Amino acid sequence: MGGGNDMVQTQGYGSWPSPIDAALAAAHDGKPEYVGFVGDEPWWTEPRPTEAGRRALVRRRPDGTEESVLPAPWNVRSRVIEYGGRPWAGADRPEGPLLVFVNFADQRLYAYEPDAPGAVPRPLTPLSAVGDGLRWADPQLHLDRGELWCVLEEFTGDGPTEVRRVVAAVPLDGSAAEDRSAVRELTDDAHRFVTGPRLSPDGRRAAWIAWDHPRMPWDGTELLVAEVTADGTFGPARTVAGGPEESICQVEWAADGALLYSGDASGWWNLYRLDPQGTDGADFGAARPLCPRDEEFGGPIWKIGLSWFKPLGAGLIAVVHGVGATALGVLDPETGEVVDTAGPWTEWSASLAVHGTRVIGVAASPRTATEVVELDTATGRARVIGAAHRDPVDPAYYPEPQIRTFAGPDGRSVHAHIYPPHSPTHAAPDEELPPYVVWAHGGPTGHSPLVLDLEIAYFTSRGIGVAEVNYGGSTGYGREYRNRLREQWGVVDVEDCAAVALALAAEGTADRDRLAIRGGSAGGWTSAASLTSTDVYACGTVIYPILDLTAWGSGETHDFESQYLESLVGPLAEVPARYVERSPAEHADRLTVPFLLLQGLDDVICPPVQCERFLARVESEGRRVPHAYIAFEGEGHGFRRADTMVRALEAELSLYAQVFGLHPTGIPTLELTK
Numbered sequence: 001m002g003g004g005n006d007m008v009q010t011q012g013y014g015s016w017p018s019p020i021d022a023a024l025a026a027a028h029d030g031k032p033e034y035v036g037f038v039g040d041e042p043w044w045t046e047p048r049p050t051e052a053g054r055r056a057l058v059r060r061r062p063d064g065t066e067e068s069v070l071p072a073p074w075n076v077r078s079r080v081i082e083y084g085g086r087p088w089a090g091a092d093r094p095e096g097p098l099l100v101f102v103n104f105a106d107q108r109l110y111a112y113e114p115d116a117p118g119a120v121p122r123p124l125t126p127l128s129a130v131g132d133g134l135r136w137a138d139p140q141l142h143l144d145r146g147e148l149w150c151v152l153e154e155f156t157g158d159g160p161t162e163v164r165r166v167v168a169a170v171p172l173d174g175s176a177a178e179d180r181s182a183v184r185e186l187t188d189d190a191h192r193f194v195t196g197p198r199l200s201p202d203g204r205r206a207a208w209i210a211w212d213h214p215r216m217p218w219d220g221t222e223l224l225v226a227e228v229t230a231d232g233t234f235g236p237a238r239t240v241a242g243g244p245e246e247s248i249c250q251v252e253w254a255a256d257g258a259l260l261y262s263g264d265a266s267g268w269w270n271l272y273r274l275d276p277q278g279t280d281g282a283d284f285g286a287a288r289p290l291c292p293r294d295e296e297f298g299g300p301i302w303k304i305g306l307s308w309f310k311p312l313g314a315g316l317i318a319v320v321h322g323v324g325a326t327a328l329g330v331l332d333p334e335t336g337e338v339v340d341t342a343g344p345w346t347e348w349s350a351s352l353a354v355h356g357t358r359v360i361g362v363a364a365s366p367r368t369a370t371e372v373v374e375l376d377t378a379t380g381r382a383r384v385i386g387a388a389h390r391d392p393v394d395p396a397y398y399p400e401p402q403i404r405t406f407a408g409p410d411g412r413s414v415h416a417h418i419y420p421p422h423s424p425t426h427a428a429p430d431e432e433l434p435p436y437v438v439w440a441h442g443g444p445t446g447h448s449p450l451v452l453d454l455e456i457a458y459f460t461s462r463g464i465g466v467a468e469v470n471y472g473g474s475t476g477y478g479r480e481y482r483n484r485l486r487e488q489w490g491v492v493d494v495e496d497c498a499a500v501a502l503a504l505a506a507e508g509t510a511d512r513d514r515l516a517i518r519g520g521s522a523g524g525w526t527s528a529a530s531l532t533s534t535d536v537y538a539c540g541t542v543i544y545p546i547l548d549l550t551a552w553g554s555g556e557t558h559d560f561e562s563q564y565l566e567s568l569v570g571p572l573a574e575v576p577a578r579y580v581e582r583s584p585a586e587h588a589d590r591l592t593v594p595f596l597l598l599q600g601l602d603d604v605i606c607p608p609v610q611c612e613r614f615l616a617r618v619e620s621e622g623r624r625v626p627h628a629y630i631a632f633e634g635e636g637h638g639f640r641r642a643d644t645m646v647r648a649l650e651a652e653l654s655l656y657a658q659v660f661g662l663h664p665t666g667i668p669t670l671e672l673t674k
Contacts, residue, residue, distance in 0.1 A: 009426050013434040013463035013511075014662030016426035019393040020461050021666070022653075025454040026645035031370035032058075032362050032387045034305070037355040038099070039092030043069070044351075044362070044372055045076050046387060053640025057088055057101065059114075060372075060386050069114050074121070075104035078137040078304075080153045080165075081193070081560040082605055082637065085137030085304025089148060100124065100139050100148055100172075107135045109150075109170060123177040124148075124170050131155025131162055134180075136170075138196030138305035145232060147171050149186065149197050149206075151304055160604065161559045164189040167197045167208060169232070186234045187226070193217070193560070195304050200253045204228055205282075207251045207259055209242075209301075214563035217301035218445050218475070218482065220244040223251055223261055227282065240274060240284050247479075249298040254311050259284065262298030262308055267479045269298030271309060271317065273333065290317070290333040297321045299350055300445050300475050306350035310359070312377060318359040320348045324403070324415060324476050325450060328352075328361050330377055341375050341382045344368060347449040360385070364451035366401050389452075396424035399460040401450055408472070408499040412484070415477065416500045417450050419466040420509070428463060433511035435660045436465040436504055438497050438537075440519030440526035444485060444568070447476045458649060462664055464656060465510060471496035471526075489568035490533075490549075490582035493526045498536045513538060514660045518652065520544055520598075521606060521637065528584035528614075532591050539594045539659040541652045544603050544637055547610045548585040550576070558604055585610070588617035594626040594672060596655045598648050600635030619673075626672040628655070 030047025033055075037043070043059045054075035056068045070076065078084040088101040096115035103110055103121070110121035128134045135153040142149060152168035169184040176182035187194065191210035198207050206228055211221040222242040227235035241261060242248040248263040259274040270292055274284040291297070297319055298308045309319045309331075317331045319338065326348045329338040345363035349370070352361050357378040364370040372386030399419040408414040421434045428434065437459065441448045448468040456466045470476065472492040473485025484492050497517060505512035517540045519527040524545025531540045546552050553565040553572050570578055580586050599611045608631060615629055630651060632644045639645050654670035656662060 016463045018461035022646040022649040026642040038090035049642040077104040078102040080137035089139040214566040310354045397461045414496040415470040417468040421463040435514035436510035438517045440523035442521035444522040532584045532587040549579040597629045602636040605637040
């Protein structure tokens with residue numbers, strides 16, 4: 001690292017000064033989402049950590065300037081299935097744009113004409129006093145019908161699972177703002193979960209995706225089609241693809257009336273086409289794969305309204321695809337050829353929009369944070385058009401990641417991204433090995449992308465290595481890899497993280513005595529389970545975790561994941577002992593190393609009561625295990641406020657400093673209970 005450079009100073013790992021402080025990392029947290037066109041203008045949502053964590057809606061004017069469409073405190077964010085979904089839609093009209101959006105605070109749909117003088121948002125949907133009320137996601141504007149179609153989530157009682165979901169039509173004239181009966185339900189509630197409907201080009205059919213407990217959408221979903229009658233109602237729905245062991249994650253109509261969808265019947269999410277048949281085109285032939293490859297052209301439905309592909313003109317399709325990393329390409333379904341976009345980006349989100357020959361998406365790389373990128377398919381030129389990355393510090397302080405594959409138990413492959421300590425100004429003594437923190441991602445049906453993350457740089461630039469592990473069960477590597485976690489949660493994830501940590505130590509990359517683990521949500525579970533079932537780590541950071549499987553699987557979470565453990569752990573009614581055996585809350589006596597617990601008090605997915613019970617058991621054991629618990633008011637599942645993220649990051653670094661014997665400067669000391 002120094003290589004003869006007299007400017008490089010020698011100092012112990014974890015003690016290097018860095019310009020990347022917690023406030024800088026917090027200010028750059030989050031990413032743009034939910035891109036769309038309103039006329040010729042690209043619009044998208046964008047995080048505002050310093051504005052109480054709200055999500056702003058941003059438009060790009062023809063002159064290239066960006067502006068927030070709505071002032072604070074308007075927060076464009078849906079709570080459907082708690083993780084939310086596409087919260088807005090817009091249309092260009094002669095009199096100016098019309099925007100419909102979900103406001104986070106009350107979850108009502110609003111209409112707004114941003115270019116009309118003196119206009120203010122007007123509600124389109126009513127409030128409900130029942131449970132958590134009425135929620136909406138994935139709106140689709142149909143101006144010719146005077147309404148928008150979307151997913152309606154309606155609570156029928158006070159319990160988290162007392163809820164129903166349907167496809168609904170909301171009038172644009174505001175007549176439903178105080179009248180629930182003015183909302184037309186287009187489907188019945190035969191299915192527990194639905195995505196937003198897509199209307200065929202001729203207006204005669206609608207298509208959407210549905211699934212039911214105990215399946216999660218990456219296990220199996222159904223692609224449904226219904227006729228749209230003259231009075232705007234739906235006829236009987238019929239299943240045209242999918243099933244219990246086939247996950248269909250997105251559906252769109254081609255211009256010629258064919259159905260396009262992404263499904264994993266082959267073991268990978270690939271694109272398929274269903275051609276209309278019969279004199280009226282009401283039936284469909286056999287599914288035809290458009291580009292059969294052992295790579296993903298789709299992903300898990302954690303939010304409603306994600307898009308991995310969009311049809312373009314002339315039959316072409318814009319696609320996000322890859323194994324592990326993702327690229328944006330243009331698929332010619334006649335030849336199966338994909339031409340990828342040139343540029344530095346190595347990770348494209350499931351958010352695409354098209355307009356003419358233009359495609360916009362959300363992309364990042366190991367040297368750039370997430371940006372809004374436009375591809376002109378006519379010229380092949382790609383350029384950043386929004387949320388452009390600007391280096392807040394000298395990029396010499398950014399980590400230099402490595403894509404690695406390790407050998408796990410039984411010789412299975414474990415994918416990981418390794419971020420060694422890196423500084424342009426400091427190096428450690430030759431005889432010293434660096435501390436490393438294993439990062440376990442959430443989900444657990446999720447993925448750690450290889451992109452610039454200033455939270456990672458916060459540690460690596462100080463001399464602490466980070467290992468992001470895409471353990472068995474992660475997405476991006478096909479269904480077989482994803483299914484490794486079936487009934488093995490708390491085993492495979494723990495083993496894979498340990499295998500990477502120990503391999504780094506064995507090869508001399510990491511200090512065996514200075515290994516830690518951290519993660520949030522399902523990653524918090526993996527961290528806690530690792531601390532209570534292995535002796536690999538010297539400490540750990542556990543963030544809004546699941547800690548008690550029996551309680552979490554018996555009503556202590558929201559509806560979407562209320563039966564997730566049936567596949568992750570096994571049927572609770574059949575294997576209750578397994579729930580007890582794997583739960584960190586049941587094994588507080590095994591905990592011997594210091595830990596930090598971080599929790600949002602408004603979290604309904606992993607509620608604070610799980611942390612409180614865990615701590616009570618730790619402290620009742622009578623043993624002195626140093627630890628700290630920080631609970632944040634106003635935070636839910638996933639921290640969004642800058643001040644929260646600053647305190648959390650600094651507390652985490654202080655934990656490692658105390659346990660590993662590091663000496664970072666300017667960091668408040670975390671008070672550990674002993």
